[in-house]
Amino acid sequence: MDIHIVSPNDYGQIHRLRDYCFPNKYTGARREDFHYWIEQSTTLGAYDHNKVVGQLLILPLNITVHGVSYKMGGIGFVATYPEYRQQGIIKRLMTEALQKMRDNGQTISVLAPFSVSFYRYFGWELFFEKLHYTIPQTLFPSLGKQVDVMKRMSFEWLDPALFQMIKDFHNALAIVQHGGMVRDEGWWKRIERRSPDSHFAVYFQDNNIEGYIRYTIQDGIFTIQDFVVANHLAEQAMWRYVTSHAASVSSITGVTSNHYPFGFYFKEPQFKREVKQDVMIRVVDVFAFMQQYPWKDIQETLTIRIEDPFCLWNEHVYQINKNGQVSIIETNSVSDKHMLTLPINLFSAMMVGYLSVKETVVYANQPTAEKIIEQWQRALPTEKPAFYEYF
Template sequence: MNINIVSPNDYWQIHQLRDYCFPNKYTKARRDDFHYWIEHSTTLGAYDDKKVVGQLLILPLNMTVHGVQYKMGGIGFVAIYPEYRQQGIVKRLMTEALQKMRNNGQTISVLAPYSVSFYRYFGWELFFEKLHYTIPQTNFPDLGKQLDVVKRMSFEWLDPDLFQGIKEFHNAMAIVQHGGMVRDDAWWKRIERRSPDSHFAAYFLDGHLEGYIRYAIRQETFEVQDFIVANHLAEQAIWRYISSHAASVSNITGVTSNHYPFGFYFKEPQFKKEVVQDVMIRVVDVYAFMQQYPWGEINDILTIRIEDSFCHWNEHVYQINKNGHVSIIETNSTDTMHMLTLPINLFSAMMVGYLSVKEAVIYANQPIEKKIIDHWQRALPSEKPAFYEYF
């Protein structure tokens, strides 16, 4: 069994394996989209002679972490034929994927797990709680009457200038929003192929685009797919626009962050909400990640030991000085009370703000002095991430 980059001559085997292992067979636009990402990703195959029996795609993406843009490897379409399972093939694919991402400079990785415990074993960790909401017509937001400037378009009836403005606005917001992902034209094309019936509504104030939504209306339900705003006024204007569909829809559905006080200012904020944890993150290269990291207040030298069974290059002791300079040090010290010691999954969740330092230490079961925890907490930005993309 060999793990190799899949040859273009074998791309048909990737389609075949995906269609067998996933519940929905791709056709037409979905198949075209999948083929594009086979071509433009790092596509790994497990070969039994000339037959591809397992696969994994590393999509070349990006992610904003506390205001810093990182190259991100999006792991997707992990599959293996049933007769080849329980042979360690997926483990070899995941191990090779980590090495490839490091070689590609993809410092962090995100995936949507079919099993949290399975991917946690390889070093990924939960980092975002989505809130799925369903608002019945009787609870539609009523934010008063106001003449808002809203421009509409759809993928079917495209307004090129408006679409360009929406794309630029989305990326400007993604750069400053923790967990945001900048979308290039290929990603927008992917969205169009997967949701060709999407509509757009953009809110303008004094001639400037201040927010937009992407949505679809299906079976009397207004499905919010993107909801990106620059400020509270734009948010209210978008909700007024959505509620104006009350004569033709009976529900509004969408996704937001669980840490956001969603619906707080609605007159009737009690409606169905469900928390879902379906994205995980991993730092692939600790040294490179911390070199870019936007450290906060560092009052004393920070020291951390990283445990990482699948990335030997991460298993070091690191020091961060008061200027945020990161270095790898050699030490035989067993004084764990004065040094943070974390497995890579908890380190990853802590550094992106999902876990506090205290929580990470508790879950790691690593006793440490309170003042060390306090020093680390002041050094880390506290904002929680929000990641809505799907792959």
């Protein structure tokens, strides 16, 4: 079995493998979108002679971590034909993908797991809890009567100038919001191909965009796909716009972050909520990641040992000095109790703020001096991430 980047001559085989292994066959715009990402991604194939029998795509994306933008590899469309399973093909594809991401400078990787335990084995970890909500008409929020300055468009009836303002606004927030992803033209095109019926509503204050939503209305359900606002006033204006559809819709559905006090200021916030954990993250290159990391208060030199059997380039002891400079040191120069020792999955979840330092140490089951825990707590930002993109 040979693992290498798929040549354009074999892209048809990637389509056939995806269509066979996933529940819905792509046609029309979705097939066109998938082909675009085959071309743009690092597309790996497992070959049995000239036949592609396994595949994995590394999408060239980005993610903001505590205000710093990192190149990110989005893992997607991982599959093998059933007659080739249980032969270690996916393991080889994942191992090759990690090397390719490091070569590409993709310091972080994100994926949507079909099995958490499967991808945790390769070093990925959960890092965001999505709150899916359904608000029946009887519990629609009432935020008073006010004339808000709103503009509206859709993919079908596009306003090019307004759309450019939406894209600029979205990316200006994504580059600073923890867990945000800047959307390039290819990603916006992907959204259009996958949801051509989307509408946009944009809220203006003093001729400036302060918020927008992207949504669909189908079978009496108002589905919010994007809800992006700069402040609380914009959030209230958006909800006034949404609930102005009360005569024609029976419920509102959407997704937000579980750590956000969603609906707190609604008069009746007791509607259906469901928490889902369906995204995982992994640091691919620990040294490069920590070199960019926005450390907070480092009062004494920090030391950490990383365990990462699938990325041996990460298996070192690292020191971070008071200026945030990172170096690799000899393993026997610091005792175990005076440093953190973490597997890569827990390190990744801790560094992006999903797990606290104390929680991480407990899950790692590594005895660590309380003083060391306190030093790391002061050094790390504590904001939790929110990642809403899907691939």
